[in-house]
Amino acid sequence: MKKHLLLIMLWSLATLAWAQSQTETINKTAGFKNAGGAKVLSVENIHGFVHVEAYNGNTVELVAEKEIKANNQQEVAKGMQEVQVKLIETADSIYVYLDAPFIFRKKSRGRNMNINLDDIKYKYQVDMTLRVPAKINLALSTVTEGDVTVTGVTGDLKIRNVNGPLKLTNVAGKTDASTVNGRIDIFYAGNPPADSEFKTVNGNINVHYAPNLNATVSFKSLNGQFYTDLNDVEMMPVQVIKNSEGRGSGTVYKIDKKQNYQVGKGGPALRFETLNGNIYLKKKES
Template sequence: MKTIKISLLLLLFSNLFINAQFDKEEKKYNQVETIKEEYQFLKQSPDNIVVIDNVYGSIDVEGYNGKTIKIEVVKKVAADTKQDVAEGMQEIGVKSARKGDAVYIYMDSPYSKFDLETGNFEHHEFNFGSRRNYKHRKKRTYKYRLDFKVKVPKNVSIDIKAINKGNITVDNVQGKLLIVHNVNGAIDMTNVAGQTDVNALNKDINITYAKNPTKESWFKSLNGDINVLFKGGLDAKISYKTMNGSFYTNFDVERTTPRVTKTKKNSKKGVKYKLYKNRNFKIGSGKVPFHFDQLNGDAIVKK
């Protein structure tokens, strides 16, 4: 296996870390409910996309040959009193919306907000610093999680995001676009295809492609490894950035001239310029740009 070892000195680094863990203590009472729903697109289109947002819990997505989106969500609520469990069961749920080519499926709670116009999902829990957050100043007295199992048409695009206490798996989805982000869980994708944007902040990313991406793609992890199994005949222009990791591959590679980006910044002392330079090389003809961005993990690219 050929090894390209890369070490970069980062001049500036800012780490935004979301810490929203469950309480460690066991709760006396708990309740479980299974939610099952089916959805259809407003219209069938090559641009159809399924968007899923979750906060506490896992998301498992499987592509199949049907046209219907099928979800099964296991909702779990635990608390020290039956009253608090009942409150959690009432407040936490799942909602959906449709617009254009998209179906949106998202966690619903008093702390969540979904904007159909933009498609944005926001979750602000215990944000006491917000002047507009008066009704949520009472601390939540129950724990909860939603574990999603979703079947989608095989050739749709996906945009999936999770935050805490769960991994994301994607199997047999081969649409135009694969967006998968997880903050505190791992990402595992098998038999997939499409332009890719993956980001696992603190865990590993594992991807096995059925077809290599033909458009620019991004692979990011702050503290995890990135393992990607491509098909043979890969034509990729690799840009790799890391502080403490290495890049490994068994493809034949050729170093290329680094791309330098110049950023202009005005200050009291005049105009300053920053130069950002990543290590660059190509596999095959170097046709498709792939960006690997890590801090502490290794990237392993194999065929």
Template sequence: MKRLFIMTCLSLGVGMLGATAQKKEFKEVIKKSVALANDVNNTLVVKNVFGSVNVEGYNGNEVVLEVERIITAKNAEDLELGKKELQLQVIAESNRVILHPDAPYIEFDKDKLRYNWCNNNEDVPYEHKLNFTLKVPNSVKINVSTINDGDILVKNTNGESVEADNINGGISLNNITGKTKVSCINGDVDISYAQNPKVASRYYALNGDINIAYQQSLSANISFKSMNGEMFTDFDINKQFVKTSKNEGEGDKPKFKFESRPVVQIGNGQVEFDFETLNGNVFIKKNNKS
């Protein structure tokens, strides 16, 4: 029985490899420039689904795009459908540029910057991926995300905020400034600051470590919550205490949730940083590069 089972699995595996080998593929690189003034009030938004997002700041007044579009399908007919349907959407406004994949089955809410996945449950007969490589004015705010098949990289920006979300991939923010909000479900988070954030920031990783390097002048209260992780730092800790918060419910019969988190104070504790993991550690280090 064991031998028969193994042979069956091998046969299935060969069949799957054969099906994969027969897939048709189309690739192209979309190149475009979109005007966006190098102003702290402006924002770049990238809401990807499949693929990576790489953003680099520079001293210019345009978003320079190189987007690799990849379509794969089992046959030529489905491949042509994918090439026709799946497109790059570029929305240029006076104070922001929004980039996202677009297709008849994708509904994107421009105001809330999110997708509505409930309107079309039909199976799409092709696979698609957009890999973004962008140069952006370095003073603008950054808001980027992806879901599958790619990592997020943001580097050399000095805007007021960076927001990054990834479901199945890592997040790297290198040599950045400003308020930071990151959420990573299955992957590590790596961050280094050219200047420490001056306002409250939040860092979340469900299944992965958070590695973060602040400038040595750090002055912050750092709260930490984890089920299976620990926090480590090479900064001197002035004191430790517990922060308690109360979240109120809604309706006629409100429910109250009380939560306590350990807090370590570094420096004078001038800003609040909140860290949370489920299965991962947090490493807070001094950035020796200035």
């Protein structure tokens, strides 16, 4: 009984530590100054999800839900003032990112970022939901407290997470998807037209390909297996790579340990890698 009472008291103290909170809804709309050519949207979050959905429009619409928690209202107010959602427009690119005194960048924007939380006495989270044109290239990332999802985008995809999953639905572009602790789920409306990579450390990788897949597939998993429903598969010869430096008067050759498989007529390289998890490559259900 005393043990249960102690646990209840500790839980109550933990709840009281973040007894104060405040939320804010931030709406931003941006367009591309250059009407023609490729368009890029870069979103860099830290604590919170990033959800992107294509729609029949030409602008990028952002709704960000910001929440600050602290043990007193003074720290909540400080967090509300310090944590800001920034948006920058250029001719063919839009950049969305978090800005705060404890976030340090080598440039005004970009992914060279350091975070110093030593003096922060509040907890912050920003959940970002965006509507974008379908034909757009995406570079999305978050670190924790949320997933990254994309729906209906046909451009190139560079998607990053650390502690959370990735889910891409009805996409059709070159894909670079990576997380550390989380699964990857991808449903292609059109197969990737260029080399693509899918990596996680702890989690399964599930890729659902569109009909008539032509690709070169390789996979690597230390504590997992590769499963597929592909029928038209042929094992390719092991690749031997010439070392241009050489040793002494001879030439050194390196054998690539990854086994490659030709699917259909062959084509873009699809590389799958996980440490603790299985890899599934199967046809998308209609």
